[in-house]
Amino acid sequence: MPGLKQLIAIPEKCTGCGRCELACSFEHFKVFDPELSAIHVLRLEREPLDAPLFCIQCGLCSMEGVCPHNAIYRDPNTFSVVIDRARCDGCERCVEVCPYGVITIDHVEKKAIKCDLCGGDPACVKACPEGALAYVDVNEAAYYKRYFFAKLQEKAMVPIVPYPAEGSSS
Amino acid sequence: MFGRLIRVNLGSGAVRYDEVREDDVRAYLGGRGLGLLLASRTGLRRGMDPLSPDSPLILISGPLAGTGMPLSSRAVAVFMSPLAGRWSYSTVGGSLAVIMRYAGADALMVTGRAPRPSYIVVEGGRAEVRDASGLWGMGTLDAERALKEVHGDDSAVAVIGPAGENMVRFASINHETWRQLGRGGAGAVMGSKNLKAVVFVPSGRAVEAADPEMTWAMISEMTRRLATGAKSYRDNGTLGTIDAGNGTGFFPSLYWTRVSAPGWRRISWFDVLSKYYYTGKRTTCLHCPVACHKTVASRRYGGYVELEYETAMALAGLTGVVDPDELIQLAHVVDDMGLDSITTGNVLGLLAYLTERGAVSPGEGVRFGDAARMRELIFMIARREGIGKVLSLGAKEAAKELGHPEAAVEVKGLEPAGYDPRTLKGMALNYAVAERGADHLWASAYAVDIPGLAGGRQATGEEKVRAVMDLEERNAVYDSAVLCKFGRNAYGWDELVRSLNAVTGFDYTKETLRQVAQRIIVLHRLMNGTTVEEDRLPPRWLSEPVEFEGKSYVVTEAEWRSMLMTYYRLRGYDEEGRPTKETLEALRVSLVQTGQG
Numbered sequence: 140m141p142g143l144k145q146l147i148a149i150p151e152k153c154t155g156c157g158r159c160e161l162a163c164s165f166e167h168f169k170v171f172d173p174e175l176s177a178i179h180v181l182r183l184e185r186e187p188l189d190a191p192l193f194c195i196q197c198g199l200c201s202m203e204g205v206c207p208h209n210a211i212y213r214d215p216n217t218f219s220v221v222i223d224r225a226r227c228d229g230c231e232r233c234v235e236v237c238p239y240g241v242i243t244i245d246h247v248e249k250k251a252i253k254c255d256l257c258g259g260d261p262a263c264v265k266a267c268p269e270g271a272l273a274y275v276d277v278n279e280a281a282y283y284k285r286y287f288f289a290k291l292q293e294k295a296m297v298p299i300v301p302y303p304a305e306g307s308s309s
Numbered sequence: 310m311f312g313r314l315i316r317v318n319l320g321s322g323a324v325r326y327d328e329v330r331e332d333d334v335r336a337y338l339g340g341r342g343l344g345l346l347l348a349s350r351t352g353l354r355r356g357m358d359p360l361s362p363d364s365p366l367i368l369i370s371g372p373l374a375g376t377g378m379p380l381s382s383r384a385v386a387v388f389m390s391p392l393a394g395r396w397s398y399s400t401v402g403g404s405l406a407v408i409m410r411y412a413g414a415d416a417l418m419v420t421g422r423a424p425r426p427s428y429i430v431v432e433g434g435r436a437e438v439r440d441a442s443g444l445w446g447m448g449t450l451d452a453e454r455a456l457k458e459v460h461g462d463d464s465a466v467a468v469i470g471p472a473g474e475n476m477v478r479f480a481s482i483n484h485e486t487w488r489q490l491g492r493g494g495a496g497a498v499m500g501s502k503n504l505k506a507v508v509f510v511p512s513g514r515a516v517e518a519a520d521p522e523m524t525w526a527m528i529s530e531m532t533r534r535l536a537t538g539a540k541s542y543r544d545n546g547t548l549g550t551i552d553a554g555n556g557t558g559f560f561p562s563l564y565w566t567r568v569s570a571p572g573w574r575r576i577s578w579f580d581v582l583s584k585y586y587y588t589g590k591r592t593t594c595l596h597c598p599v600a601c602h603k604t605v606a607s608r609r610y611g612g613y614v615e616l617e618y619e620t621a622m623a624l625a626g627l628t629g630v631v632d633p634d635e636l637i638q639l640a641h642v643v644d645d646m647g648l649d650s651i652t653t654g655n656v657l658g659l660l661a662y663l664t665e666r667g668a669v670s671p672g673e674g675v676r677f678g679d680a681a682r683m684r685e686l687i688f689m690i691a692r693r694e695g696i697g698k699v700l701s702l703g704a705k706e707a708a709k710e711l712g713h714p715e716a717a718v719e720v721k722g723l724e725p726a727g728y729d730p731r732t733l734k735g736m737a738l739n740y741a742v743a744e745r746g747a748d749h750l751w752a753s754a755y756a757v758d759i760p761g762l763a764g765g766r767q768a769t770g771e772e773k774v775r776a777v778m779d780l781e782e783r784n785a786v787y788d789s790a791v792l793c794k795f796g797r798n799a800y801g802w803d804e805l806v807r808s809l810n811a812v813t814g815f816d817y818t819k820e821t822l823r824q825v826a827q828r829i830i831v832l833h834r835l836m837n838g839t840t841v842e843e844d845r846l847p848p849r850w851l852s853e854p855v856e857f858e859g860k861s862y863v864v865t866e867a868e869w870r871s872m873l874m875t876y877y878r879l880r881g882y883d884e885e886g887r888p889t890k891e892t893l894e895a896l897r898v899s900l901v902q903t904g905q906g
Contacts, residue, residue, distance in 0.1 A: 156594075158596055158598065169521050170521065185486055
């Protein structure tokens with residue numbers, strides 16, 4: 140499909156601010172509640188590590204045998220994998236199946252939440268002040284996916300460790 | 310709405326759950342304002358021992374925290390300062406303000422003293438006291454990591470280091486590794502209670518806004534405004550001020566004898582730190598689009614810290630340690646021990662100043678620039694050993710103990726920060742009247758002085774006084790909303806009114822919000838009984854000129870008095886600096902003790 144787009148992250152740019160989470164929960168539920176967000180920010184100041192995690196629309200959760208109510212399908216416009224919450228009963232099978240941990244059960248209606256790309260205009264992208272999220276042509280996204288997996292094989296050049304305490308050897 | 314108050318008495322173990330009245334929130338907001346109101350109702354007064362079991366520690370968030378309003382993740386501690394002996398407060402960013410609300414506490418008030426080392430956990434709106442004997446003695450970095458291993462990475466930790474445990478008068482409460490409730494010694498108050506930490510564990514993360522659509526609109530608008538309004542904080546953090554201060558002559562150096570540090574170019578942000586030390590990693594307080602914090606790594610020692618201007622001024626300017634690697638290491642040790650870096654730099658600088666003048670022996674003292682000895686002294690201060698015991702009292706008391714009270718540079722017992730008032734005259738008024746002491750954040754007058762507004766850096770007329778007072782009032786709102794003051798070029802009065810109304814559902818106008826600010830300032834003044842005598846500047850600023858580019862600068866008694874009298878008139882104080890009856894009535898401020906401390 141020409142013109143098809145995908146949501147990608149440029150992790151080095153993420154500062155862990157978490158505004159994408161609030162934009163997502165506000166877009167879908169009109170509340171400020173990161174637990175109702177489909178995008179999840181890992182914010183570990185000690186490492187330091189800040190990264191956004193979200194569905195890459197792989198479709199594993201939509202495969203036959205996962206959702207007992209056939210509530211998960213592919214949206215023909217955005218090609219995103221969408222959960223029909225009207226049919227969801229919160230059984231958590233899709234949560235188990237997701238390899239990236241980006242499907243969650245919301246604490247209000249006890250139904251599954253996952254990224255639906257906001258129907259083609261992702262709110263998180265607009266909310267990110269750092270340009271760490273982008274909704275781009277799938278070919279450009281393919282490059283970022285390769286880069287992302289390449290980073291997993293990266294060796295740190297300099298070990299960054301905190302100062303040892305006086306007298307200790309850690 | 311905002312107002313869930315949890316009270317913990319560490320002596321009896323009793324925990325009480327209360328709601329603050331909406332009228333109190335309307336009159337004082339949250340943060341500094343509401344915290345001071347709660348403190349005033351304890352009936353406790355100056356003169357009490359700040360380290361006694363009765364001494365309260367109030368940790369308080371603000372109504373904006375958690376909505377995602379830019380710069381709203383700031384929390385406040387209100388307490389009787391062991392350093393200054395007056396009601397004081399400090400503020401912190403990170404995620405504390407938001408996570409404590411997610412944990413079910415908009416405010417936490419701790420009194421009493423625990424029988425053994427303890428910490429408090431707040432989760433699901435409930436507070437529990439737990440054993441902290443395994444954590445006692447740990448530096449702040451290790452202690453926070455240990456607590457997060459137990460309570461999760463999502464939790465927010467407020468923790469003291471060895472300095473707080475030993476009740477060093479300027480011990481800090483640390484948070485999220487690099488952030489502090491720094492000024493005034495809140496860490497010592499915690500230490501005196503045998504309280505190692507407070508941990509807030511989020512459970513459910515919704516925060517309500519009265520008008521969600523309007524709140525979202527304000528969030529979007531403020532994010533746009535901050536892209537330009539806070540650009541310099543975004544690009545350079547606060548470290549760019551190192552170059553501005555040294556380059557234009559307001560950088561406190563060699564314990565207030567210079568306004569530009571010899572050799573300062575070695576720690577220039579633009580020429581050195583940003584190129585050879587900055588790791589490229591910017592970090593945020595939660596929900597912040599500015600991301601001002603910069604991580605710098607030491608090439609000599611390895612290791613990294615999030616560095617900012619005040620720490621650089623204090624540990625490199627005042628001490629003469631103008632070496633980036635040594636500065637990074639000193640900053641790391643100060644953070645790990647849990648000390649206010651501004652006060653620490655001041656007391657180390659005082660010691661070097663006295664050593665240089667022969668008032669302290671070289672063996673006991675320190676030379677300006679001796680980083681190794683300064684590092685050793687920081688540990689001695691934290692442990693209150695040797696001369697560290699004297700230094701741990703703060704500059705005012707230490708100078709007295711060392712036989713030279715006239716050497717100390719302080720106002721009301723608190724040491725000043727990165728702006729010399731002899732070259733920035735608005736700061737002279739700021740330092741004089743700030744309720745915490747020589748507190749640069751009281752009115753952030755440097756924001757008026759540095760760009761030469763209101764008549765220029767040396768101006769002391771009514772225009773300057775009014776400009777400083779406008780920021781004084783806005784800072785009172787920022788500290789109570791709670792908002793980070795780096796938003797001052799975006800959050801003007803109009804934006805404050807609209808943001809607060811959208812979230813709280815109140816109907817402030819610019820006029821009524823100004824009154825809230827004035828109320829907060831005046832209540833604090835009344836609680837401390839501050840008068841003109843305590844608004845005096847240290848003699849050295851009046852009698853010792855400082856040189857820069859061939860000119861000489863000092864604050865004259867006449868300048869100080871003229872600014873002060875104008876300020877008193879405009880603030881509604883009498884000539885002794887006391888709020889008049891009319892002022893108290895107009896703002897509806899009184900000291901009413903409900904006994905509900």
